[in-house]
Every structure is written in C-alpha cells, then in structure tokens.
Amino acid sequence: MKTNGILTLTTDFSDDIYVGQMKGVIVSINPEARIIDLTHRIKSFGILEAAFFISQVCPTFPPGTVHIVVIDPGVGTKRRGIILLTDRHFYIGPDNGIFHFVKKIENLKKVVEIDMNLFKDACFTFHGRDIFAPVGAYLSSGRKMEEFGKIVDKDTIVSLSLPEGCIIYIDAFGNIITNIKKEFFYGDKLIIKYGNKKVKATFARTFSEVKEGEYVVLRGSSGYLEVDKNKSSAADELAAKTGEKISISRAS
Template identity: 55%
Template sequence: MKIPSTPIITLTTDFSSDLYRGQMKGVILSINEKVQIIDIGHHTRHYDILEGAFLIWQVSSRFPPGSIHVGVIDPGVGTFRAGLAIKTDKFYFIGPDNGLFSLALKDQRIKTIIQIDPSRFEKVSSTFHGRDLFAPLAAHISLGEKIEDFGQRIEKIKLLKLKKDSIIYIDEFGNIITSIREISPLAKKVIIHYKDRKIKAKFAQAFAGVKAGEFVVLRGSSGYLEIDKNKDSAARDLGAKVGEDIEIHS
C-alpha cells in the first residue's frame, strides 16, 4: 500500500481540550513536518469506545488509500492492554487494543497486525500512549517505514460486539443511530420502544417527511436505522444514551 505524496494522519480522541491533541501534533510534525494532520473529532464522550469506534468507521473510509488513522479513546492506558498498529488493504490504524477499530476493520482485509513494542520509543509515559507511542509511530509510517519494525506480529485483537437493538451513536443534533438494520420496506409507521416509553413515528426517507417536533425513523447514511426529531433532539427528549437497548417495530 502506497502512502500518499502528502501523507495524511487523522486523529480521533476523547481529549476535548487542545493541550493533549496539540502535543500529539507536535510529536508528529517533529518527525515528519510534511504530513497533513486531520482532526476527525475530539469530543467523543470520555471513555466511550463504542462511540469512537462508530466515528472512526464512518469517517476513515472516506479518506485516500494509505491514510493513517490514529484513535485514542483509551480508558485502559497504563494497564496490560496492548497498543496496536494495523495495516489493511486500504489504511493503517494505530491505537489501543480495546475494540476501537472493530467496526472499521469489518469492511477491510487485514494484512498485518503488530503489538507495539514500547522499547522502540523514547520516554514512554504510563498515562499518555497517544503522545508517546501512537503519534510517533504514525509519523514514522508516514515516512514509509514498516510497521513490523515497531513490534511483534499478532493474530488476534479485541473486537466489540454490537448489541442487537441498541443505541450505537448519538450525533450533535440529538439523532439516535441504532444497531438495527432490518425493517419492512413497506412500513410507513413504526413504534419506538425505549425503556418505559412507546412512541409512534413515521418511517420516512428524510426529516422533511414529518412536521417540526415530530419523531421520524429513517435509514441513515450508515445503513442503520436512525431515530430523529425534526428540528429538535430525539436523544434529549428520550434521555437516550449510547449502549442502551432500544427497539423499532413496524
């Protein structure tokens, strides 16, 4: 797999503030000042691996082949969890072995996985592998170096299992993305079951299919069913959270 003439490194974290991602960018640029660093998002809910996995999956595939995707949503930093570098037929993924790349990898052919060897890097802290392991490794790969030079090959990594009928992501508009794919193509009305609430909603092609303030279920760009509230927040109305159970029946 060829690295683009202007290498691309993307960052997805739960850091929120500029301090930590700024340090990661500084490390990357000190190794390869010609790389292009793209911020995918840094406001994933703290420690929410599933939300981060969904974000990386949905965004990473839109980048040119050879792009390097770094993910740091890492509640297990400093424990025995491994750091990973994964080469697929299209991209590189670098981050903790906690399932963060599960969804992105299911659409690709894995070629090489290494467990990162911290001894290959200088001054590795126990609390910031994003800066001390993942960022420098991404920069070295952007220079054309092989991931095999930075650790040992492994075969198995931790994978997330999507719960059937659950919430996997909530966007900034309060739209609820579920793990549900199947529904009758003839359905025009559905019932949403969430905790002790039952809500009648239209099954439509777009938000405009209902009046402002009404619930609507549609098939989103991810291929999964979404629960939206036109010009309002469905998540706020329901008090919905990622990982919780939800059902949609026609």
C-alpha cells in the same frame, strides 16, 4: 502499501493541551506530515462512539492515510497498542474495541502488536503522545509497520459485545443511530421502545416526510436505522445514551 503523508487524529481530548503535544511530536519526526483533525470531541472514554465515528469518516480518505485513534481508558495497563493495515489505510491505537466497525467494513490484511519496549520512556498515562503519535509519524515517513512489533493473528483484535438493538452513536442533531438493519416499507407505522418509554414513529426516506416535532425512523447514510425527530432532538426527548438497548417494531 505506501503511506501518502496524511495523518488523521481522533481523540477524546477536547481542546486540552494533549492534542497540541501529539502534533508537536508528529511534525518533529516528519515535518512533511499533513495532519487532519477528525474530532477531539468524542465523549470521554467513549470507545463505542469512537468506533462508529472512525468507521464512517476514515474510509472516505485516500489510500495510504494513517489514522491515529486515541480513546484509551486503559492506558498504562496490559492492553495492547496495535497497528492495523487494511486494503486502504493504516490505523494506530489501543486494542480496546475502537476498531470494532472498521474491521467489518475494510478488508483487514495485517495487524502488528506494538512492542512497548521500544518506548521505555513513555509516560504511563499518555501513550497518545509517546507511542501512537511517534509510530504514526514514522509510518507516514516511510517506515514499515513490522519495525514496531510482531505480527499477530487478526482474529485476536478486541471486539465490542453489542446486543441486537443498541444505540451506537448520537449525532449533533440528537439523531439516534442504532445497529438495527431491519427492513420496513416507507410509510410503515412503528413503535420505538427505549427504557420505560414507548413512542410512535413513521418509517420514511427523510425528515420532512413527517410533521415538525414528530418521530421518524430513517435508514441513515451508515446503512443502520436511525430514530430522529423532525427539527428536534430525539436523543434529548428520550434521554438516550450510547450503548443502551432500543427496539423498533411495526405497530400492531
């Protein structure tokens, strides 16, 4: 697959100096690169949050896009850096679980383990700038992924260990996205259990089908069940956190 010149960046760097440094490296190698910031506000070390985020955003881009993802609490350790080729895109980043959902929804064709010896001067704590950004820039300019390491078994990519009934993402509105795909009928009365809290909700098509401030369970655009409150934050009300268990069941 040919790259199309678009590179996206997803990090937990916020507005710090690191994003600008990565961009400087990219355009120094490929001045024609079109860099698109997806987000730099992933929660610090938020691998699960990032994994879900890129699985929802990256597939909307045209074929041949290069996605660089840097949420890397294990930077400088023996964790691998990898390049993934799917049937639509290239993904570059640490092999720490951030590609957990991507490999489920896109057809994974090839994986290369980046040869760190090609980047002997890389800072131990900033592989985003010194390894992943250069690899992405070179790929976007036409270099082959095999030039950066050896092909490895696709099944060796790190997956996240998630229980059935887990909060995988909380959006800016405080909507709680779970990994639950249970089937309910619209109008069903439900019970949500989170920690020592238990609340009542209604299964509906959209938020406004319940009164303002009431809990509602929707099948969101991701296909997973969401726990929401109409015009309020379910996450704040429940003090919910990503990665923790949650259950949704019919009221008896």
